[in-house]
Amino acid sequence: MNSIKTMLLNDGSTIPSIAFGTVNVKGATGLYDVLNAIESGYRLIDTSTNYNNEGMVGEAIRRSSVPREELMISSKLPGAAHEYDQAIQMIQESLYRIGIDYFDKYLIHWPLPKQDKYDEAWQALVDARKFGLIKTIGVSNFLPEHLDCIIEKTGVTPATNQIERHPYFNNKELVEENKKRGIVTEAWSPLGREINDVLGNDTIISIAQKYNKKPAQIIGRWNIQNDVLPVMKASSRQHQMENIDIFDFELSNEDMEQINSLDKGEPGRVEGQHPNEYEEFD
Numbered sequence: 001m002n003s004i005k006t007m008l009l010n011d012g013s014t015i016p017s018i019a020f021g022t023v024n025v026k027g028a029t030g031l032y033d034v035l036n037a038i039e040s041g042y043r044l045i046d047t048s049t050n051y052n053n054e055g056m057v058g059e060a061i062r063r064s065s066v067p068r069e070e071l072m073i074s075s076k077l078p079g080a081a082h083e084y085d086q087a088i089q090m091i092q093e094s095l096y097r098i099g100i101d102y103f104d105k106y107l108i109h110w111p112l113p114k115q116d117k118y119d120e121a122w123q124a125l126v127d128a129r130k131f132g133l134i135k136t137i138g139v140s141n142f143l144p145e146h147l148d149c150i151i152e153k154t155g156v157t158p159a160t161n162q163i164e165r166h167p168y169f170n171n172k173e174l175v176e177e178n179k180k181r182g183i184v185t186e187a188w189s190p191l192g193r194e195i196n197d198v199l200g201n202d203t204i205i206s207i208a209q210k211y212n213k214k215p216a217q218i219i220g221r222w223n224i225q226n227d228v229l230p231v232m233k234a235s236s237r238q239h240q241m242e243n244i245d246i247f248d249f250e251l252s253n254e255d256m257e258q259i260n261s262l263d264k265g266e267p268g269r270v271e272g273q274h275p276n277e278y279e280e281f282d
C-alpha cells in the first residue's frame with residue numbers, strides 16, 4: 001500500500017489528501033474505529049461539535065501510539081455559535097472537550113444565510129488563529145456568495161471548503177468556484193453514506209473491475225485526480241484500509257468523464273441539504 005499523498009493549502013500548510021470521517025462514530029466502538037483508522041495510516045481526523053464525539057476523539061488521541069503532533073484534528077463550529085463571542089468560546093470549549101490546546105483545522109459547519117451571522121463567525125476563526133487556537137481555518141457548505149462575503153469583509157480566504165460531493169452529486173461548479181479562489185475542496189459523504197447506491201452503480205463497478213480495485217477506491221481516486229480531498233467514514237477495518245490504498249493507480253480521462261456523467265444535479269443530494277436552506281442550530 002502506498003502512503004497518503006499530501007496537499008498544499010493557501011496558508012502554506014500541508015495536509016493529508018484523505019481525511020477519516022466520524023459521523024456516527026461514537027462511544028467505545030467509535031473509539032476503536034478511530035484507533036484502527038490511525039493504525040491503518042489516517043492522520044487527518046474530521047469531527048464536529050454536532051457529531052457529539054469530540055470526547056471520544058480526544059480519548060483516541062491520548063490512547064494512540066502516534067504522537068499528537070503527527071495527527072491533524074479538524075472540528076466544526078455549530079450554527080448556535082455564529083455570534084463572535086459565542087464562536088470564540090465554542091472553539092475553546094471544543095478544545096477542552098478533546099483535551100488538546102490547538103486545532104490543526106477548524107471549519108464553520110454551515111453558513112446559515114437566513115441567520116446571516118457567518119461573517120461574525122468567520123472573524124472569530126480568523127482571530128482564533130491569531131490567538132493560536134487553530135492552525136488552518138476553513139468553511140463547510142459555503143456557496144460562492146458566502147465565500148465572497150467573508151473574503152471581502154476580512155481579507156482572509158478560507159483554506160478549505162468541505163462540501164457534499166459524490167458521483168450522483170458531483171458539485172462540479174462549486175469545486176471550480178473553490179479552485180478559482182485558491183480554496184481546496186473537501187468532499188463529504190463521498191460514498192453516498194449508504195443512502196444512495198453509488199457503490200453498487202454499474203459504471204463504478206465496471207471501472208473498478210478494470211483497475212482491479214473496489215468501487216470505493218475508484219470514487220476516492222476520482223476525487224484525488226480532481227484535487228479534491230475525500231472525507232471517508234468507515235468502521236470496517238477492511239474498508240478503512242481499502243480507502244487509503246488509492247495512490248498506486250491512475251484513472252484514464254475517459255473513466256474520469258464516465259464518473260462525471262453520473263451526476264444527477266440537485267436531486268442527487270443524499271438528503272436534500274441545500275446550503276441556503278439547511279439549518280442546524282445545535
Ligand SMILES: NC(=O)c1ccc[n+]([C@@H]2O[C@H](COP(=O)([O-])OP(=O)(O)OC[C@H]3O[C@@H](n4cnc5c(N)ncnc54)[C@H](OP(=O)(O)O)[C@@H]3O)[C@@H](O)[C@H]2O)c1
Pocket residue numbers: 020021022023024046047109140141162163187188189190191192193194199214216217231232233234235236237238239240242243
Ligand atoms: N461538513 C458537513 O456538513 C458534512 C456532512 C456529512 C458528512 N461529513 C463528513 O464526511 C464524512 C463522510 O461522510 P459519511 O459519513 O456521510 O459517509 P460516506 O463516507 O460517504 O459513507 C460511509 C459509509 O460507506 C461505507 N464504506 C466505507 N468504505 C467502504 C468501502 N471501501 N466499501 C464499501 N463500503 C464502504 C461505510 O461502511 P462501514 O462504516 O461499515 O465501514 C459507511 O456505511 C463524515 O463522517 C463526516 O466526517 C461532513
